Amino acid sequence: MEQSSHYDTVVNAINTLRERGFTIDFNIEDDCILNGNSKMDVNDIFIVDVYRYEGNSDPSDEAVVYALESSAGEKGILVTGYGVSADDANSAALLARLQRK
Numbered sequence: 001m002e003q004s005s006h007y008d009t010v011v012n013a014i015n016t017l018r019e020r021g022f023t024i025d026f027n028i029e030d031d032c033i034l035n036g037n038s039k040m041d042v043n044d045i046f047i048v049d050v051y052r053y054e055g056n057s058d059p060s061d062e063a064v065v066y067a068l069e070s071s072a073g074e075k076g077i078l079v080t081g082y083g084v085s086a087d088d089a090n091s092a093a094l095l096a097r098l099q100r101k
Helices: 010-019 089-097
Strands: 024-029 032-035 038-040 045-053 063-070 075-081
Touching (some): 010 063
Antiparallel strands (some): 063 075
């Protein structure tokens, strides 16, 4: 998957993705992606784009912004930490199972 653009900040990436129709705030819970209160199977979610950010002076500023789309056409954003600020190992394993679109 090739990244079509890179945004200088997490906020700019999120704002631009929202303009592109990625309006849902996805979250991770257990072995599922959450869309509000609805749990979605990881087999129904695809990665459209990924943007990785490293803090220049603070390792806790490390984040990854995922543009995701469900098989039903729902588009949203998932923001996770990595490195020092990484989410738990279960989240990393779940994200590794997502297919790229």
